[in-house]
Amino acid sequence: MKSKIHSFVSAAICGKTRPIRTVGSSIRSHRYQKEFHMFFKGLSISRGCSLAAAALAVATLGAMASTAQASIILNGDFSANASSFTNTPGYYGDVANPNNSNPNNATNWVPTGNGGVNGTGTGVGNVFGPASLSINTGGIVADFAFIQGGGTISQNFSATAGQTYTVSFVAGSRNTQTADFYANVTDSTTSAVLGNLGTSIAPIVPVNTEFTSYSFNFTATADPLVLNLGNSPTGNDESVSFSNVMAAAVPEPAALGLTGVGALGLLLLKRRKTA
Numbered sequence: 681m682k683s684k685i686h687s688f689v690s691a692a693i694c695g696k697t698r699p700i701r702t703v704g705s706s707i708r709s710h711r712y713q714k715e716f717h718m719f720f721k722g723l724s725i726s727r728g729c730s731l732a733a734a735a736l737a738v739a740t741l742g743a744m745a746s747t748a749q750a751s752i753i754l755n756g757d758f759s760a761n762a763s764s765f766t767n768t769p770g771y772y773g774d775v776a777n778p779n780n781s782n783p784n785n786a787t788n789w790v791p792t793g794n795g796g797v798n799g800t801g802t803g804v805g806n807v808f809g810p811a812s813l814s815i816n817t818g819g820i821v822a823d824f825a826f827i828q829g830g831g832t833i834s835q836n837f838s839a840t841a842g843q844t845y846t847v848s849f850v851a852g853s854r855n856t857q858t859a860d861f862y863a864n865v866t867d868s869t870t871s872a873v874l875g876n877l878g879t880s881i882a883p884i885v886p887v888n889t890e891f892t893s894y895s896f897n898f899t900a901t902a903d904p905l906v907l908n909l910g911n912s913p914t915g916n917d918e919s920v921s922f923s924n925v926m927a928a929a930v931p932e933p934a935a936l937g938l939t940g941v942g943a944l945g946l947l948l949l950k951r952r953k954t955a
Contacts, residue, residue, distance in 0.1 A: 752837050753907060756849070756925035759801050760787035762823040766803030770796040770826070786825050786833070793831020793911070798921070799823030808919045810852035812890040815924075821850060821891050824923035827861075827911040833922065834908045836868065839900035844930045847875065847898065847907065850891040851884075854919040860885055860912040861920040865898045865927075868906050874898040883912040886920060897930065 754760075765782045767773075772791055773782040786797050798807050801823045806813060808826035815821060825833050839845060853859035860883035864876035875898025878884035886892050907927065911920045 751926035751928050752839060752845070753835060753925050753927045754788040754837075755786060757923055758786045758789075758797055758799070758823045758825045762786075762797055762799055762801035763803070765797045768804045769807040770798045770802060770804040772796050789825065789833045789835050791825075791827075791831065791833050793827060794829050795825060795827040795831055795833065797823060797825055799923075808854050809921045810886075810888050810890050811855040815850050815891045815893060817893045821923045824891075824921045826854075826919050826921040827909075828919040829913055829917055830911060832908050832910040834906055836904055836906055837927070838904055839927070840929070841900055841902040844897055844899045845927050846895055846930055847877075847925075847927045848893065848895040849909070849922055849925040850893050851886045851920060851922050852891040853886045853888040854921070855888050857888055857915075857918045858885060859888075859918040859920040860914060861922075862908075862910050862912060863894070863896065864908050866906045866908065867901050867903045869903040872901075874901065874905070880910060880912050891921075891923065
């Protein structure tokens with residue numbers, strides 16, 4: 681993928697004189713098109729440009745590619761098998777309850793206690809979520825996992841040892857209720873808590889009018905890791921819901937610095953061309 685980016689940049693900067701936005705239009709489906717236009721929109725450089733300038737641009741886009749991180753948590757929006765939750769009110773299926781045909785878990789997640797999946801992608805709608813599916817920072821939640829009473833949902837995953845990651849998600853309590861929740865990442869071998877937001881003893885209290893965004897950081901170990909999202913109710917059936925769960929690597933400062941240097945270098949090239 682990077683080699684394609686490099687060839688596009690080299691052709692645009694050191695080829696015949698033309699605006700690089702023309703080259704950008706030929707890669708309309710390329711995932712880095714937005715970054716391309718951000719740096720090069722309207723820029724025109726002649727064949728006589730220096731190899732150093734080309735190398736600088738290539739290095740800059742290489743840094744962008746390396747810092748673009750995908751979530752290492754699977755099915756964080758709980759949509760994978762949401763459409764299979766058709767039995768109201770959306771509880772997980774149970775072999776002891778033959779009338780409940782819902783799946784026994786959300787794909788990639790392991791539940792404990794009582795819970796299930798609700799949302800617009802299910803056949804049951806919003807029963808256990810906050811009054812609105814809107815998010816306080818913008819956007820709308822489609823599907824979500826809920827925990828009614830004490831319980832957890834967890835997912836095992838692997839990460840690069842020594843790398844710092846940010847876990848982010850949205851949470852909300854059931855309309856008319858006040859629930860408490862906690863979230864943490866633990867080492868599956870030692871059970872050490874590597875990062876957390878609230879604890880089972882001192883949990884976080886979400887609002888019940890809409891979903892609220894939360895995040896925390898952790899540094900990975902070499903062992904497999906576990907992300908735990910839990911409910912610490914003060915009543916019998918208080919419910920908390922989660923969605924948009926992600927864990928992504930924090931970009932390295934060196935890569936961010938290289939991107940900034942590349943932008944400055946290209947700005948100087950443009951000024952020299954127009955002088």
